[in-house]
Amino acid sequence: MINTATQLLSTSKFDGLKDKIFPSDVIVIGGFRINDSVISGFIVVFVILLAALILRLTVIRHWKTTPSAAQMFLEWLVTFFDKSADEMTEKYSGLMGPYTLGAAVYICCGVLIEMFGLRPAIADIGACFALALCTFLFIHTLGFHKNKARRLLHFLNPINIVTDLSVPVSMTFRLFGSILSGMVIMDMIYILVEGIWYIGLPLILPAVLTPLFTLFHAFIQSYVFASLTLTFVQEAIETPPKKPKRPKKKVAYANKPL
């Protein structure tokens, strides 16, 4: 028993984890580097485009008033994002609905690709920062488009500038941290389970724990990213309140009975 415990806890086993924290470069041509996260990112984009094409040619071509299951699912998915975009960003819902759906689908598929043994596309700090930067650009472009020059009043308070600049950083690290920690924990479980093959645990334990650390993270993080984007855009396109006019006191005094 003690032997197994020491065997499990020996740190030399976990040395392989060190290389998994940051993506490793696969192709290096001078200063141009391609790591494995980028490759799986391209695979994800290709798969999403292919799925969109197939859906366009099969399900959407046979659109009916009595919907099939696939049509129901597609309508539910699109309506879910369109409706929440409509509630939060009234005028710009035509722009924000498709953007949030696209970002959510990319994050979700980019994490789920881990189940095929590839490195998740989102477990690279560059991918997370790109998504967060898109949101940052949307927030400020739409804010200036809606309120024009009045939006500049928002930046008179220096605290607001710090808050705005911290938005992309916090979104980057939220996404990166949660996906990376899920991946590291799953790798740790694979390493731990190797030593106790005799109970049949390697077959069961990862299968039970994968939904916890990969599946839920994928759905929750994509939902959180979409709703946070919508919330920040809603905050930016709010019309600033006008200053209340001062009540004329002289008139009030004149009417006052002595």
Place this chain on the structure above:
Amino acid sequence: MELLVTMLANLLATDGALLGAGIAALTGLGAGIGMGIATGKAVEATARQPEAVGKIRTMLLLGLAFAETTAIYGLLVSILLIFVA
């Protein structure tokens, strides 16, 4: 006394990163308390006004995401301290 100081210095030099990782994991405390309070309040609100459950759920999930962020930062810092430092 000198022996103690050198021992402490050695400990900090070799296992300081691991100690820091342990301290960084304490962020879970705050996040756990915050998420517990948020969920409890959401349950109260739902019990008081069951028809508003959809809105309450969206707000709860958003708040939980914000509260979870600090815990994720702590986890990230401790993972980096263990494996990279």
